[in-house]
Amino acid sequence: MVFIEKGQIxxxxxxxxxxxxxxVRTHIPVGSIACLMLEPGTRISxxxxxxxxxxxxxxxxxGEAGVRFYAAGQPGxxxxxxxxxxxxxxxxxxxxxxxxxxxYALRFGEPAPQKRSVEQLxxxxxxxVKKLYQxxxxxxxxxxxxxxxxxxxxxxxxxxxxxxxxxxxxxYGVTEAAVLAAGYAPAVGFIxxxxxxxxxYDIADIVKFDTVVPLAFRFAVKGRDxxxxxxxxxxxxxxxxxxxxxxxxxxxEEVLAAGELEPPQSAPESVPPAxxxxxxxxxxxxxxx
Numbered sequence: 001m002v003f004i005e006k007g008q009i010x011x012x013x014x015x016x017x018x019x020x021x022x023x024v025r026t027h028i029p030v031g032s033i034a035c036l037m038l039e040p041g042t043r044i045s046x047x048x049x050x051x052x053x054x055x056x057x058x059x060x061x062x063g064e065a066g067v068r069f070y071a072a073g074q075p076g077x078x079x080x081x082x083x084x085x086x087x088x089x090x091x092x093x094x095x096x097x098x099x100x101x102x103x104y105a106l107r108f109g110e111p112a113p114q115k116r117s118v119e120q121l122x123x124x125x126x127x128x129v130k131k132l133y134q135x136x137x138x139x140x141x142x143x144x145x146x147x148x149x150x151x152x153x154x155x156x157x158x159x160x161x162x163x164x165x166x167x168x169x170x171x172y173g174v175t176e177a178a179v180l181a182a183g184y185a186p187a188v189g190f191i192x193x194x195x196x197x198x199x200x201y202d203i204a205d206i207v208k209f210d211t212v213v214p215l216a217f218r219f220a221v222k223g224r225d226x227x228x229x230x231x232x233x234x235x236x237x238x239x240x241x242x243x244x245x246x247x248x249x250x251x252x253e254e255v256l257a258a259g260e261l262e263p264p265q266s267a268p269e270s271v272p273p274a275x276x277x278x279x280x281x282x283x284x285x286x287x288x289x
Contacts, residue, residue, distance in 0.1 A: 001033060001034055001035050001036070001037060001170060001173050001174060001177075001236060001239075002028060002033055002035075002036055002037065003037045003039060003232055004018055004028075004036060004037070004038055004039065004042050005039040005040070005041055005042065006020065006021070006039075006041035006042060007019055007020045007021075007026075007041075007042060007043075008042075008043045008044075008045070009028070009036075009038075009042065009043065009044040009045065009048045010044075010045045010047065010048055011045065011047040011048050011051050012025065015027055015028075016028040016029075016030045016048055016051055016052070030051060030052050030055050030057045031055045031057070033057050034057065034058065034173070034174050034177040034178075034245050035057060035058040035059070035060055035173045035174065035176065035177045036052065036057060036058070036059045036060070037060050037062050037169070037173050038059065038060065038061050038062065039062055039063070039064060040063065040064060044059070049073060052073065053073065053074065056181065057177075058072060058073055058074060058173075058176060058177040058180060059072070059073030059074075060072050060073070060173055060176065062169065062173075069172075069196065069197060072176060072180075072186070072196075074180050081183075081263060081264070081266070082182065082183035082184050083183070083184065083185050083188075084263070084264045085256070085261075085263040085264060086184050086185060086188050086199070086256065087185075087188055088261055088263075088264055089190070089256055089259040089261055090188050090189070090190060092259070092261060095259035095260065095261050096118065096190055096259070097117070097118055098258050098259050098260060099190045099255060099256060099258050099259045100112075100118050100121055100190050100191055101121070101258070102254070102255050102258030103190065103191065103202060103205075103206055103255055104121055104124075104125060106206045106251075106254075106255070107125070107205060107206045107209075108128065112124075118190075118191070121191075122191060125191075129209075130146075132209050132213075133146075133147065133213075136213065136214060136217045137160070137217065139217075140217045140218060140220065140221050141221065142159075142160050142217060142220050142221055143158070143160070144160060145158075147161065147164070148161055159220050159223065159227055160216070160217065160220040162227055162228065163216035163217070163219050163220045163227050163231050164213060164216040164217075164220075166216070166227070166228045166231040166232055166235075167212035167213065167215055167216040167231050167235055168204070168208065168212060168213070168216075170212065170231075170232055170235040170236070170239075171204045171207070171208060171211065171212045171235070171244075172197065172200050172201070172204055174239055174244055174245055174248070175200050175203050175204040175248060176197060176200045177245065178203075178245055178248030178249055178252065179199060179200060179203065179248075179252065181249065182249045182252055182253075184199065184252065185199065186198070186199050186200050187199065189201065189202050190202055191205075202255075203248065203251065203252055203255070206251065206255075207244070207247075207251075211238060211242065211244065212235055212238070215231070215234055215235065215238060216231055219231050219234065
């Protein structure tokens with residue numbers, strides 16, 4: 001992923017570049033990037049958006065340090081069958097509970113407690129997550145007073161919260177790219193609900209404490225100087241080393257399969273596309289030309 005804070009993103013000589021206020025060009029290899037995270041002070045041209053869409057790079061407009069989400073360049077999935085399957089699972093109470101139990105088991109490495117509702121599992125999960133944060137703080141010798149930050153004043157947060165926020169924003173961006181590439185909807189969640197990225201939080205939370213949160217605590221020990229940038233670079237290297245993006249789509253499929261429902265079939269009276277879609281250069285949910 002790439003975070004861009006200030007500059008004009010455009011296509012020059014067929015390549016995507018960022019031009020800063022002094023005219024310096026920095027090339028962006030969009031074909032090998034999962035997502036561009038555009039922070040305040042960034043402008044992007046129509047040609048740059050088109051090029052990113054063609055090669056399957058997700059564009060996300062975020063607040064300072066990625067702590068707020070405003071919009072995504074490809075909202076929703078491009079596959080109606082995947083969307084309907086996801087919605088079918090989310091609307092069936094029994095299937096939804098099975099999916100949530102699978103998420104719990106993958107996250108904590110043990111089966112979820114029996115005879116618990118989604119709300120009860122959410123409460124148990126919250127208590128365990130608090131203990132995980134406390135354990136990491138004790139292990140790394142950093143002060144921890146809970147997960148707190150002010151999205152309207154990013155600089156006021158303590159160094160550990162800033163590191164965790166920067167790290168999780170990176171994970172959310174990569175997770176959203178995977179969800180869209182697989183053809184699912186970011187807003188249709190199972191544990192989380194009511195937000196544009198509910199399903200993103202569901203999936204990212206499964207791997208968060210195995211990847212980016214411990215990394216954030218390690219960097220919090222080193223101090224607050226340029227902590228956001230250091231954490232982002234470290235996350236990028238971690239994602240490459242552990243091939244996080246490649247793991248995400250099978251993880252999504254495994255979670256949804258736990259619902260034990262068959263994908264819905266197209267209605268017999270439905271009309272197929274008048275113009276068959278061209279073969280895509282990306283995954284099943286990719287919106288390429």
